[in-house]
Amino acid sequence: MSQAVLDGVRDLLPTFRERAEETEALRVVPEASIKELEETGFFKLLQPKRFDGHEADPVAFYTAVRDIASACGSTGWVSSVVGVHPWQVALFADEAQQAVWGEDTNVRLSSSYAPTGKATVTDGGYILSGKWSFSSGCDHCSWVLLGGLVFTEEGQIVDFKTFMVPREKYTIVDVWNMVGLAGTGSNDIVVEDVFIPEAFTLSMGETGQCRGPGQEQNTSDLYKLPFHSIFTGTITTPIIGMAMGAYEEHVEMQQKRTRAAYLGEKASLDPFSAVRIARASSEIDAAWALLVNNIREEQDYVAKGEKIPLKTRLKVRRDQVLGSQRAIDAIDALFEASGGRALTKGTYLQRAWRDAHAGRVHAANDPERALQMFGAHEFGHKIDPGMY
Template sequence: MQGAIAVARGVQELVPVLRDRAQEAEDRRTISTESIKSLAATGFFRLLQPARFGGYQADPVTFFGCVRDIAAACGSTGWVASVIGVHNWQLALFPDQAQQDVWGDDPGTLMSSSYAPTGRITAVDGGYRVSGRWSFSSGCEHASWVLLGGIVPGEGETPADFRTFLLPADDYTVEDVWHTVGLRGTGSNDIVVADAFVPAYRSLSFGDTARCVCPGQELNTAPLYRIPYGSIFPYTITTPIIGMATGAYDAHVSYMRERVRAAYAGVRAAEDPYSQVRVARAAADLDAAWLALTADMTELMTLASAGEKLPARLRLRVRRDQVRGTELAIQAVDRLFENSGGRAIYSSHPMQRYWRDAHAGRVHAINDPERALSMFGRGEFGLSVADAMM
């Protein structure tokens, strides 16, 4: 616990540096090596890593709190930190040999990912042949392994299996395609694989993660590793967006304290009651999003620590709160942007970058509100729900 607290303090101390580098990250279309090294030095990437590899196997709330702080300083850095940081949690679910392959010589090794099953998977003796192109691999420049989603076709009455495949950098190339309007600093480029062999132990079924029964749990017995992938990963995407909206809020309040509205006879913006109401609404939205996240993660960890089964209704509620958290954050950043006046559209103003980054994060597939809300509604009405992301 003390180690995780020290990490959180180290991240807080790094926040001003990351804020100063935010424009550089956007201009370069990737996070600097210096920023990744600085985050690693705080121990951030070890928060969700098993203790047997030098990790803290910390409470998810600590991890997500750090992500929110980082994203409030720089949206792109927060996004990359979050998705790369959660990979250490997922690798802990793989068979031990896969963990040894990645961390055996260097526990600080980082992985990127792309889970949409856009490649071709063929089952062969001892493993799988993997080929194709995967997009949106955030932070891949800083990783030496990648996690790729793929579907193994079923045979006869055997259903298809959606799996994650772990590949070293020698098995793939990175193609620079990242020219976007938001999250420009994430370097979320394409991963291209040409007929690589992946041994069976370097793959993990999404079905196993949904059932919370994975090979890695034999050695990584902490409660953290008994939480569903469908609860941890979605908040990995929502939390940076909450952080971006929080950064926008802080920038907005600071700006409005000094702003004078020339169009309204020199009235100070801070004295405008309508501006005050908009700020209050934005603050309430952000608080609601964060309180739901912390309550959900705390309940999951409490049950996992007690060795109790995680009820379906809780898992559905987590997904409900996750998509609503994204919606609330977007609602807040939109209100703040609209309240900032014309100068917020200048490229030198941080509000426009927070706005673009948050909306870029919003279009991630995991933020599809109708799908998650429909799942929750089905559960409430007593209907069956079968989804790997719950």
């Protein structure tokens, strides 16, 4: 089934390219694009089979995201972050899973995980309030996953949780006016004193240990992988896709381009141009190969029933943040080598340059923190696995 989804997604790529400017103008992915992706089964790739999902290989999901982003960065970004949420919902208590998918297995969720909200312990659950930013694709979703610190009545922090909130209990504030990832509709979410039952929460400490109550119903090895491996991959993959799209357009441009400053020489005959695309393609290939290889390594441990070593998990994060940087470096090099026509509105290159740099500022792409953790572990210092 995964191959059928991938084939369906690839058939949509020309349409997504044609809609890229419209997507930016609307500031959200067009409803038609979301509907077309839904019809391919894309949003169900990581969804449990018992809710009409595919329980697919994460690499199949990443491959679809990469391809979508190669046609439209904003559509790829939204597809990635919305498409990964079924994986986390599968870790929630069965009551929460049933509330989301019990009546309609096409229900989608957006998210904002930064703990900018506050939850206070109360009987049977929590009272949640706050404002969260950057909830990509929220206009296409009827639930949201929000990060929040849990406080006792005395004001002591006792946990960091993800809270699952239905659409009627939060407000979307339209604030998204950006120069990069302009079509993602990554608006603010506001919650005011809403009761969240215990079953609709998930401790980040628990997910950091690759555990969740939903594993009782969803026994696939897919749901035993680390949260921070699966989710950070959803941030790097679209950027790799953007680099692939930029590379394809650059090569096509250079084959047609004549360089007036060099006596009418064809750009494709310039040996330095050939060197640049060799370097860029290697950076893109390396970013993708490491992402895939690292997920495969974690899958091997899970398949054998072994705990994934902390070093492996830290390596995933190391290569994930550097994968984003490799892809962005490739885009920068291609953009700089493409001449003035790359600045033309409507070209993929200038849009990829803006979108990739916008994606770079996501918290998951903070290179120093991820690299410091890997290096500190190599030096024998104690590292908290809950966040990596």
